[in-house]
Amino acid sequence: MAHSFTVDLLNKIGAEAKKLVDPMSYLHKLGPIHFRWHQGVTVRRIGFLLFHYHVIDNLKKCGGPAMFGGVTAYTRAQFTAFGHSYDVAAKASKGNLDSLAAFSHDIEGWHNEAHMAIGMATGVDMMDARTNITHVEFWRLHYFINAKFFQQLQRYDPSGSNAKRVAKIEQLHHSDVGRI
Numbered sequence: 014m015a016h017s018f019t020v021d022l023l024n025k026i027g028a029e030a031k032k033l034v035d036p037m038s039y040l041h042k043l044g045p046i047h048f049r050w051h052q053g054v055t056v057r058r059i060g061f062l063l064f065h066y067h068v069i070d071n072l073k074k075c076g077g078p079a080m081f082g083g084v085t086a087y088t089r090a091q092f093t094a095f096g097h098s099y100d101v102a103a104k105a106s107k108g109n110l111d112s113l114a115a116f117s118h119d120i121e122g123w124h125n126e127a128h129m130a131i132g133m134a135t136g137v138d139m140m141d142a143r144t145n146i147t148h149v150e151f152w153r154l155h156y157f158i159n160a161k162f163f164q165q166l167q168r169y170d171p172s173g174s175n176a177k178r179v180a181k182i183e184q185l186h187h188s189d190v191g192r193i
């Protein structure tokens with residue numbers, strides 16, 4: 014399985030929004046997909062970091078960041094100010110998919126509480142996966158997480174670009190895609 018139904022769907026709605034020059038239409042279609050992913054089935058076919066990587070990739074493709082007036086990742090200092098310092102210690106090592114999966118697991122746990130902490134600090138509803146994607150705060154959190162993902166991805170696979178690293182994992186390790 015080189016292709017994931019969910020990734021194909023994200024790419025499709027991203028391309029449609031790009032064509033329409035209507036990034037809001039991407040968010041409207043993303044809402045239910047994002048909700049379904051988080052509701053979770055017992056077996057995930059695409060994991061936390063990879064799923065949100067594609068969510069961001071398509072936001073960028075359809076001009077979403079400009080709609081928000083630009084998206085800047087939160088800083089570590091901001092998370093500390095929210096009362097939820099970044100404390101994920103897991104590190105990926107070269108060629109070791111288990112270590113990358115462990116990192117994904119740890120940062121997802123941290124991220125669940127980050128959603129709550131940001132919601133408390135800003136008054137924005139960050140807990141409804143159908144609608145939190147319409148708030149820039151959601152994207153600022155996930156840009157931060159994506160940057161942390163890239164750091165670990167580079168440790169796991171020092172060659173090429175991040176897009177190529179992701180593609181390689183999705184093509185070569187399809188049975189592991191659900192845990193990364």
Ligand SMILES: [Zn+2]
Pocket residue numbers: 047051065142
């Ligand atoms: Zn999410």
